Amino acid sequence: MNPVARTVANGLAGPRAVTVVDAVHRVVGIQSQDVRPARLAIRARTEGLVRSDVDRAVADGAVVRTWAMRGTLHMVTASDAGWLVQLLGPRFAHATRGRRRSLGIDDALAEAAAEVITTDEAHNRAELVALLAENGIAVDATTQAPAHLISYAAMTGRIRRGPDRSDSEPTYVRFDPGAPVDESAAVERLAERYLAGYGPATAEDFATWSGLPLGKARAGIGDRVAAPVADPGPTTRLLGHFDTYLLGYRSREGIVPPSFAKRVQSGGGFIMPVVLRDGVVVGTWRLEGDSVVTDPELDVAEEAADIARWNRG
Numbered sequence: 323m324n325p326v327a328r329t330v331a332n333g334l335a336g337p338r339a340v341t342v343v344d345a346v347h348r349v350v351g352i353q354s355q356d357v358r359p360a361r362l363a364i365r366a367r368t369e370g371l372v373r374s375d376v377d378r379a380v381a382d383g384a385v386v387r388t389w390a391m392r393g394t395l396h397m398v399t400a401s402d403a404g405w406l407v408q409l410l411g412p413r414f415a416h417a418t419r420g421r422r423r424s425l426g427i428d429d430a431l432a433e434a435a436a437e438v439i440t441t442d443e444a445h446n447r448a449e450l451v452a453l454l455a456e457n458g459i460a461v462d463a464t465t466q467a468p469a470h471l472i473s474y475a476a477m478t479g480r481i482r483r484g485p486d487r488s489d490s491e492p493t494y495v496r497f498d499p500g501a502p503v504d505e506s507a508a509v510e511r512l513a514e515r516y517l518a519g520y521g522p523a524t525a526e527d528f529a530t531w532s533g534l535p536l537g538k539a540r541a542g543i544g545d546r547v548a549a550p551v552a553d554p555g556p557t558t559r560l561l562g563h564f565d566t567y568l569l570g571y572r573s574r575e576g577i578v579p580p581s582f583a584k585r586v587q588s589g590g591g592f593i594m595p596v597v598l599r600d601g602v603v604v605g606t607w608r609l610e611g612d613s614v615v616t617d618p619e620l621d622v623a624e625e626a627a628d629i630a631r632w633n634r635g
Contacts, residue, residue, distance in 0.1 A: 372635020
């Protein structure tokens with residue numbers, strides 16, 4: 323395992339992308355439950371862009387937010403969204419069947435609801451609940467049922483996230499995933515893209531990152547190996563919450579030293595912002611107002627200035 327090579331593959335070191343689409347394409351998808359960390363992930367992988375460039379790419383449809391790897395919400399390019407949803411979505415829709423049933427949502431209800439909420443006009447969650455009620459489907463908005471109906475509709479290729487009305491008010495709109503894909507070819511395509519963006523890595527890493535069964539991951543990887551990369555020289559990056567670099571492998575061994583493990587992930591799946599030096603975590607950081615706060619011995623002045631510049635745009 324070579325953390326420096328991984329940062330180059332991941333777009334964090336060496337030549338960086340100059341467009342939002344290129345940055346997202348390079349890593350296949352950026353975890354995007356919260357758009358604010360997703361914007362920071364793009365900042366760390368691009369040169370010369372500002373925060374509003376991400377919002378513009380979303381509004382223009384150049385990048386799409388939908389459920390993909392691991393059944394979680396990701397920002398992916400428009401050209402990748404269809405085949406990724408077709409490959410991964412139904413698998414995770416089936417995997418969450420038990421949870422839906424515990425919320426009183428059987429398969430027939432999930433299908434009926436998905437048809438109702440698939441509309442050309444973007445709606446927020448409350449509006450979708452009201453739309454379901456108008457069509458005779460009562461959903462308790464105080465439970466997780468609306469979220470599971472929305473994710474089911476997205477995973478089965480009906481809807482995607484629409485333009486957010488604000489950072490805390492997403493909408494959902496009709497999505498066309500395109501022509502059916504061949505699963506084996508799609509797995510191989512995803513494996514090739516994964517190695518290009520995360521290698522060196524193993525089939526086990528690919529399975530963890532994608533959520534595919536290990537057997538399919540091994541078949542997709544086959545005898546592929548990551549291409550060699552040039553040494554980019556010393557590199558420091560400030561990564562935000564849930565950065566894809568920390569979610570891309572079966573283990574963070576070699577990336578997160580044991581002394582930082584609990585600071586990076588103190589419980590559950592919550593991943594903290596980290597200071598990354600030559601591919602290895604050397605600290606954590608946070609924003610206080612407009613200022614980056616981290617361990618005093620760490621020199622992050624250049625990155626902190628770039629975050630300030632990014633946020634002004």
